[in-house]
Amino acid sequence: MKTQYFTATSLDGFIATENDSIDWLFPLGDLNDSSYPEFISNVGALAMGSATYEWMVRNAERVAAETGSTWPYTQPAWIFSSRKLPIIEGANIRFVNGDVQPAHAQMRAAAGTKNIWIVGGGDLAGQFYDAGLLDELIVQVGSIALGKGKPLFPRTVLSPVLRLVSVHQIGTGMAELRYEVRKGDLSGAT
Numbered sequence: 001m002k003t004q005y006f007t008a009t010s011l012d013g014f015i016a017t018e019n020d021s022i023d024w025l026f027p028l029g030d031l032n033d034s035s036y037p038e039f040i041s042n043v044g045a046l047a048m049g050s051a052t053y054e055w056m057v058r059n060a061e062r063v064a065a066e067t068g069s070t071w072p073y074t075q076p077a078w079i080f081s082s083r084k085l086p087i088i089e090g091a092n093i094r095f096v097n098g099d100v101q102p103a104h105a106q107m108r109a110a111a112g113t114k115n116i117w118i119v120g121g122g123d124l125a126g127q128f129y130d131a132g133l134l135d136e137l138i139v140q141v142g143s144i145a146l147g148k149g150k151p152l153f154p155r156t157v158l159s160p161v162l163r164l165v166s167v168h169q170i171g172t173g174m175a176e177l178r179y180e181v182r183k184g185d186l187s188g189a190t
């Protein structure tokens, strides 16, 4: 069972524009050509911050048109926020605030043998990383640059460095990189 941060990013490391648009993402490639179909079939619980959740709220009609439901996930979801947010009808969600560790324990119990998906944003994934709870980053790097926006992973990761496990080209618009988070120090690492 792994905790995975799976997301798309611009080449310069942003997952959304400053005003939370991801419209730049859709023309870059088909999600079904990435590892997403296999990835999502192994997800047992997911977590997201409030800006990501509010994107889902704002784009409920668009999401429904594409997926058949205003909330496309069947897995239970943990939404991190310090505010009271609107509830998407029919969504299996609970709101949490603060330390990621107790929420992670709940997600682990709910996920069973399946994986936990940190949907975003980057700082929330960073909070799981800080707590030693993040195992993998799976990132589709788009062939575009945004110049500024919401950061992919606003953390300093120098030692141990991440371990690049695989590289997969998705047409000319994206490359999917899979990294393993190495725990502990680098001594003896290969």
Ligand SMILES: NC(=O)c1ccc[n+]([C@@H]2O[C@H](COP(=O)([O-])OP(=O)(O)OC[C@H]3O[C@@H](n4cnc5c(N)ncnc54)[C@H](OP(=O)(O)O)[C@@H]3O)[C@@H](O)[C@H]2O)c1
Binding pocket: 006, 007, 008, 009, 014, 015, 016, 019, 020, 021, 022, 025, 048, 049, 050, 051, 052, 053, 055, 080, 081, 082, 083, 096, 097, 098, 099, 100, 119, 120, 121, 122, 123, 124, 127, 150, 151
């Ligand atoms: N490119 C992609 O594939 C992709 C994937 C996912 C998301 N996105 C987009 O990227 C953007 C991400 O936005 P973002 O970087 O601002 O991140 P976010 O994690 O979606 O939202 C950040 C907010 O979540 C709340 N939060 C985070 N950690 C918390 C904690 N431990 N306890 C309580 N509340 C917590 C805080 O707001 P409050 O306390 O004020 O609620 C915080 O300001 C969104 O626009 C999303 O749609 C893109």
